[in-house]
Amino acid sequence: MRVVVxxxxxxxxxxLAAGVIAxxxxxxxxxxxxxxxxxxxxxxxxxxxxxxLEDFVNxxxxxxxxxxxxxxxxxxxxPYEFALEAGKEMFTKPFKNGKTYADCFENGGxxxxxxxxxxxxxxxxxxxxxxxxxRCRSANGEEPLSYVKDDMASLTAYMAFTSRGxxxxxxxxxDPRARAAxxxxxxxxxxxxxxxxxxCASCHVQSPGERLRAEILAPALGILNAxxxxxxxxxxxxxxxxxxxxxxxxxxxxxxEPQSEDYRDLEYFLSxxxxxxxxxxxxxxx
Amino acid sequence: MRRMALVASxxxxxxxPARAASEADFKAAYAIAEAAEKEAxxxxxxxxxxxxxxxxxxxxxxxxxxxGAIASAKEAEALARASIFQATSEKERWKDxxxx
Numbered sequence: 001m002r003v004v005v006x007x008x009x010x011x012x013x014x015x016l017a018a019g020v021i022a023x024x025x026x027x028x029x030x031x032x033x034x035x036x037x038x039x040x041x042x043x044x045x046x047x048x049x050x051x052x053l054e055d056f057v058n059x060x061x062x063x064x065x066x067x068x069x070x071x072x073x074x075x076x077x078x079p080y081e082f083a084l085e086a087g088k089e090m091f092t093k094p095f096k097n098g099k100t101y102a103d104c105f106e107n108g109g110x111x112x113x114x115x116x117x118x119x120x121x122x123x124x125x126x127x128x129x130x131x132x133x134x135r136c137r138s139a140n141g142e143e144p145l146s147y148v149k150d151d152m153a154s155l156t157a158y159m160a161f162t163s164r165g166x167x168x169x170x171x172x173x174x175d176p177r178a179r180a181a182x183x184x185x186x187x188x189x190x191x192x193x194x195x196x197x198x199x200c201a202s203c204h205v206q207s208p209g210e211r212l213r214a215e216i217l218a219p220a221l222g223i224l225n226a227x228x229x230x231x232x233x234x235x236x237x238x239x240x241x242x243x244x245x246x247x248x249x250x251x252x253x254x255x256x257e258p259q260s261e262d263y264r265d266l267e268y269f270l271s272x273x274x275x276x277x278x279x280x281x282x283x284x285x286x
Numbered sequence: 287m288r289r290m291a292l293v294a295s296x297x298x299x300x301x302x303p304a305r306a307a308s309e310a311d312f313k314a315a316y317a318i319a320e321a322a323e324k325e326a327x328x329x330x331x332x333x334x335x336x337x338x339x340x341x342x343x344x345x346x347x348x349x350x351x352x353x354g355a356i357a358s359a360k361e362a363e364a365l366a367r368a369s370i371f372q373a374t375s376e377k378e379r380w381k382d383x384x385x386x
Contacts, residue, residue: 043385190380192372194335195365201383254332
């Protein structure tokens with residue numbers, strides 16, 4: 001009898017211990033940005049085995065040989081060249097108080113694009129390069145620039161150009177607010193919206209390389225590395241803000257305000273999962 | 287006799303022209319559509335088409351075309367309700383599309 005009791009007791013103890021272990025183990029859907037980034041990269045590498053990893057930053061050109069040749073031809077006289085010159089001029093021209101953008105950024109703002117966006121623990125929010133530029137202006141008594149117009153595109157084009165080849169280095173601090181911002185960006189990316197019932201992922205995860213009317217859709221991996229971009233369709237430069245707003249409108253959703261919390265979190269998510277891929281902006285797209 | 291009276295009243299009713307929609311009818315239909323669109327806004331999921339259809343309803347009403355205005359208002363209400371359904375169902379469903 002004593003043996004049976006001891007056996008049952010051992011069974012109960014083992015069952016309890018298993019329960020504790022099961023409870024203590026992380027749930028399979030617990031947020032894990034590093035695992036997300038690995039899975040994200042693996043998905044695109046498997047989907048496009050002929051594309052080199054670092055080539056994903058070239059969007060549709062990484063998956064269509066004809067377009068790639070056209071693009072290489074265009075790069076000899078790139079359409080974003082005027083924006084680069086204008087951006088450099090704006091970047092170096094002093095504000096009314098004598099300071100410049102260089103005073104607001106590490107390393108004088110040169111070669112820093114790969115570090116944006118970052119999570120600002122003091123403000124408890126994601127800070128993008130576009131937001132940082134306007135905050136720099138406000139701190140120096142200047143009016144903020146439109147997030148969707150040429151001046152902001154030119155400034156970010158110049159800053160991206162000085163960072164070309166540097167791998168995205170987006171940090172995920174050990175801060176639940178940063179994790180929440182990342183998760184919100186991920187939710188936004190996968191959520192269907194608009195009358196056409198499209199999510200960002202509908203085009204850029206499920207259908208990259210496919211045609212949407214005359215366009216070849218870019219893969220989500222590395223999609224922001226080339227920003228800002230000159231788009232022939234726009235006949236001009238476009239910022240990340242402009243791209244997000246336009247994407248939403250194209251699905252017949254009312255877009256959010258440029259640099260809304262959702263858009264900044266989306267940029268945080270998309271940039272984080274492209275960590276390690278080189279900055280290639282400014283880019284040119286059809 | 288009673289049956290004859292009933293038939294006669296039905297005939298009279300059928301012979302009368304259908305009542306044109308009034309401004310009050312439009313305002314009631316528009317208020318319902320606008321409330322649904324406001325709810326979609328609280329879910330941050332308004333559609334461009336809903337706004338355009340609400341605008342078409344207002345323009346038709348300004349011209350005195352209340353039948354057209356009511357038709358647009360009802361269409362806008364249906365679009366707004368579809369966007370609410372989308373936002374509500376996507377609260378959890380987006381996870382099905384996630385790369386894991």
